[in-house]
Amino acid sequence: MADTSVIELSEKAVKNNILFLKRQFGENVLISSVVKSNAYGHGMATFVPIAEKAGIEHFSVFSGSEARALMEIKSPESTIMVMGWMDDKDIVWAVENEVEFFVFDSFRLDKVVSLDGSTGKAALVHLEMETGMNRTGMKSRELKKAAGIIINNPGSFKLKGLCTHLAGAESIANHVRIQKQLSRFGRLCRWFEERGLVPEYRHVASSAAAITYPAARFNMVRMGILQYGYWPSAETFIQFISKKRDRDDPLSRVISWKSRVMTLKKVKRGEFVNYGTIYLAQEDKKIAVIPVGYSHGYNRSLSNQGRVLINGQRVGVIGLVNMNMLIADVTQLPDVKTGDEVVLIGSQGNLTISVASFSEFSNQLNYELLTRLPEGTPRQVIN
Numbered sequence: 001m002a003d004t005s006v007i008e009l010s011e012k013a014v015k016n017n018i019l020f021l022k023r024q025f026g027e028n029v030l031i032s033s034v035v036k037s038n039a040y041g042h043g044m045a046t047f048v049p050i051a052e053k054a055g056i057e058h059f060s061v062f063s064g065s066e067a068r069a070l071m072e073i074k075s076p077e078s079t080i081m082v083m084g085w086m087d088d089k090d091i092v093w094a095v096e097n098e099v100e101f102f103v104f105d106s107f108r109l110d111k112v113v114s115l116d117g118s119t120g121k122a123a124l125v126h127l128e129m130e131t132g133m134n135r136t137g138m139k140s141r142e143l144k145k146a147a148g149i150i151i152n153n154p155g156s157f158k159l160k161g162l163c164t165h166l167a168g169a170e171s172i173a174n175h176v177r178i179q180k181q182l183s184r185f186g187r188l189c190r191w192f193e194e195r196g197l198v199p200e201y202r203h204v205a206s207s208a209a210a211i212t213y214p215a216a217r218f219n220m221v222r223m224g225i226l227q228y229g230y231w232p233s234a235e236t237f238i239q240f241i242s243k244k245r246d247r248d249d250p251l252s253r254v255i256s257w258k259s260r261v262m263t264l265k266k267v268k269r270g271e272f273v274n275y276g277t278i279y280l281a282q283e284d285k286k287i288a289v290i291p292v293g294y295s296h297g298y299n300r301s302l303s304n305q306g307r308v309l310i311n312g313q314r315v316g317v318i319g320l321v322n323m324n325m326l327i328a329d330v331t332q333l334p335d336v337k338t339g340d341e342v343v344l345i346g347s348q349g350n351l352t353i354s355v356a357s358f359s360e361f362s363n364q365l366n367y368e369l370l371t372r373l374p375e376g377t378p379r380q381v382i383n
């Protein structure tokens with residue numbers, strides 16, 4: 001292994017998760033696979049072809065540059081939707097390449113109109129409405145303006161979608177706010193339809209809303225974290241599973257992250273390990289140095305806290321996580337040798353380290369740890 005660690009993606013897990021989601025939502029709901037932030041750290045170039053094999057035909061990214069990268073990866077049949085940042089050049093490129101994009105202020109529509117049909121194509125737009133999240137999304141004045149621009153330039157636009165984003169459907173504490181958003185969304189959709197602006201898709205739901213609120217599915221959902229095998233929150237999982245007879249998690253985690261033991265050493269009782277004084281050996285210890293640190297995405301807050309799997313056993317990370325290395329306590333592993341496999345995320349023997357168990361230690365969300373896995377770490381597809 002030339003690199004210090006490798007990230008493996010399970011094709012079987014992706015298929016399982018997408019099949020599960022398709023069954024949940026039914027045939028009339030388009031699943032847009034959200035692959036922003038390098039497919040939540042899984043690696044867009046590795047993940048997208050697997051998702052396509054599992055039947056995904058629509059992908060969402062955050063920015064124009066992500067869309068351009070995805071254009072090189074996806075099959076010609078798949079569609080791209082940009083939910084966030086684009087500069088003027090990106091807008092022209094998107095129109096030329098039939099890339100769909102969110103419109104959350106009318107500047108983007110003006111930009112399209114200024115192209116004056118030179119691309120020979122209509123812009124494929126999703127109008128994002130403000131319904132209570134107070135982030136992106138047009139308020140009623142801006143929406144009226146947008147509707148006017150579209151009505152006055154019928155050749156320049158195709159209204160692909162009306163959409164909004166819900167403010168925290170992963171927590172029941174936000175239930176009232178979510179319900180208010182849904183009813184505002186319904187009212188705004190009707191306002192558009194009364195003016196003859198009927199979208200092909202209505203969409204509001206990310207993972208949590210799609211799984212928890214069937215009424216939020218409309219005919220399209222924007223699916224991020226669930227397709228990678230993680231629940232948006234413990235609450236979402238508990239709510240889902242409590243209604244089922246079968247209490248097993250229907251999702252499979254897609255990612256594994258593995259490294260190797262770089263070197264082993266003995267430490268005498270009473271000595272400190274690694275920088276500073278945060279770990280004192282209370283007895284004679286055997287330690288393994290692993291060539292993964294915070295620069296590789298292993299969070300520093302897992303110092304003295306993290307767990308890794310070596311020789312089929314769960315062992316603790318001791319001392320500080322360094323830039324390129326961490327140390328595990330392997331005192332209890334009689335047969336451990338240099339070069340042995342170390343599982344940072346994933347399974348070995350009967351044991352598993354989940355990103356979720358990381359997050360409990362480090363107070364990070366699944367989302368954050370995953371998206372911080374560096375692009376440079378090699379990705380491999382496994383069955």
Ligand SMILES: *Cc1c(COP(=O)(O)O)cnc(C)c1O
Pocket residue numbers: 034036083165205206207208222223224225226232
């Ligand atoms: C990231 C994102 C999603 C996907 O969220 P998940 O919780 O991972 O499913 C959906 N919609 C928008 C607008 C997003 O930015």
